[in-house]
Amino acid sequence: KVSPDDVQSLSQCDIPHPRMLDADFIQFSYAPRSLHEDKTLLGCLSMFEDLNFISRWRIRRDSLARFVLMVKKGYRNPPYHNWMHAYTVAQFCYQLIKNLKLEESLDDIELFALFVSCLCHDIDHRGTNNSFQNASKSVLAALYSSEGSVLEDYQQVLDLMRDIVLATDLAHHFKILKQLREMAERGYDKSSLKDRKNLLCLLMTSCDLSDQTRPWDNTKKVAALIYKEFFSQGDMEKSKGLQPIDMMDRERAQIPALQIGFLDHVALPVYKLLGMMFEPAHEVADRVNDNKNHWEKISNLIKLKRGGSQVRMTFEE
Numbered sequence: 227k228v229s230p231d232d233v234q235s236l237s238q239c240d241i242p243h244p245r246m247l248d249a250d251f252i253q254f255s256y257a258p259r260s261l262h263e264d265k266t267l268l269g270c271l272s273m274f275e276d277l278n279f280i281s282r283w284r285i286r287r288d289s290l291a292r293f294v295l296m297v298k299k300g301y302r303n304p305p306y307h308n309w310m311h312a313y314t315v316a317q318f319c320y321q322l323i324k325n326l327k328l329e330e331s332l333d334d335i336e337l338f339a340l341f342v343s344c345l346c347h348d349i350d351h352r353g354t355n356n357s358f359q360n361a362s363k364s365v366l367a368a369l370y371s372s373e374g375s376v377l378e379d380y381q382q383v384l385d386l387m388r389d390i391v392l393a394t395d396l397a398h399h400f401k402i403l404k405q406l407r408e409m410a411e412r413g414y415d416k417s418s419l420k421d422r423k424n425l426l427c428l429l430m431t432s433c434d435l436s437d438q439t440r441p442w443d444n445t446k447k448v449a450a451l452i453y454k455e456f457f458s459q460g461d462m463e464k465s466k467g468l469q470p471i472d473m474m475d476r477e478r479a480q481i482p483a484l485q486i487g488f489l490d491h492v493a494l495p496v497y498k499l500l501g502m503m504f505e506p507a508h509e510v511a512d513r514v515n516d517n518k519n520h521w522e523k524i525s526n527l528i529k530l531k532r533g534g535s536q537v538r539m540t541f542e543e
């Protein structure tokens with residue numbers, strides 16, 4: 227399904243160091259969406275190389291090329307849950323591994339499975355919140371197609387990916403939130419299998435929501451994409467005679483209030499928990515808080531303005 231020419235050129239090109247793609251590539255303040263989409267596959271190779279995955283897992287260049295091309299092709303083009311979402315989620319995962327020194331807290335294979343899950347976690351997403359096939363199995367076969375890769379590693383990575391990708395369902399996150407709080411308060415115990423699994427889930431959710439940890443301009447642009455997707459799902463439900471929840475109803479959704487609620491009750495607690503276990507993550511939680519304050523400023527401005535609408539999609543600063 228991927229063109230042999232694309233595989234060949236991606237197999238033979240020199241892999242740049244991430245800092246060659248952007249001097250701030252490793253900084254949490256960097257917005258990965260600033261990298262043009264046609265450089266994102268090279269960005270993936272660059273992160274695989276810099277994370278030492280290519281040598282550690284003996285991944286052949288042509289298998290890696292085929293893998294990232296298949297993953298990118300596996301994404302459809304809804305406003306938000308497209309390839310650029312997967313790429314930005316993986317880029318935040320790269321930053322977490324580097325800045326939080328996660329190799330001291332998790333095994334090589336867990337970090338590898340986490341990074342690959344970030345790339346694959348929303349494959350085939352159709353922009354509605356219930357259609358999700360874990361098609362990562364077939365693309366993963368490409369990664370292991372080369373002889374010499376050890377089959378049990380493959381099976382272990384698949385088993386880890388299943389749990390990690392399931393963790394991207396926010397309903398699952400809420401289910402384990404009590405355990406995450408207990409772990410963060412007591413301190414992470416890397417000899418506990420439960421802690422390792424729970425930390426992987428928390429890290430995956432942190433990556434999935436990471437657009438909210440970037441500077442305001444990114445957050446605002448991403449909110450517009452998310453509500454564009456939500457509202458077309460709402461329109462679809464209405465065309466079937468169903469009444470969508472307010473968040474998906476373009477006539478009723480109050481975006482600033484919904485975003486303040488999401489940041490307050492979902493995103494901020496995730497990054498605060500991370501900050502309790504990894505000092506460098508405090509900066510990330512602070513930026514989510516800044517973004518929440520920005521939404522509150524906008525919400526107050528709209529209230530002050532006569533005829534200001536909380537439903538309009540464009541917001542003045």
Ligand SMILES: Cc1nc2ccc(C(=O)N[C@]34C[C@H]5C[C@H](C[C@H](C5)C3)C4)cc2n2c(-c3ccccc3Cl)nnc12
Nearest residue numbers: 355394395396397434435438448449452473484485488
């Ligand atoms: C900025 C932003 N806002 C978001 C506002 C709302 C929701 C959302 O799914 N809400 C809920 C609200 C209740 C209880 C559960 C299940 C359903 C019913 C739906 C969650 C997600 C939002 N989200 C995500 C995101 C993360 C994971 C999967 C899908 C998405 Cl879209 N990534 N970024 C954002």
Ligand SMILES: [Mg+2]
Nearest residue numbers: 347348394395
């Ligand atoms: Mg998802």
Ligand SMILES: [Zn+2]
Nearest residue numbers: 347348394434
């Ligand atoms: Zn996602």
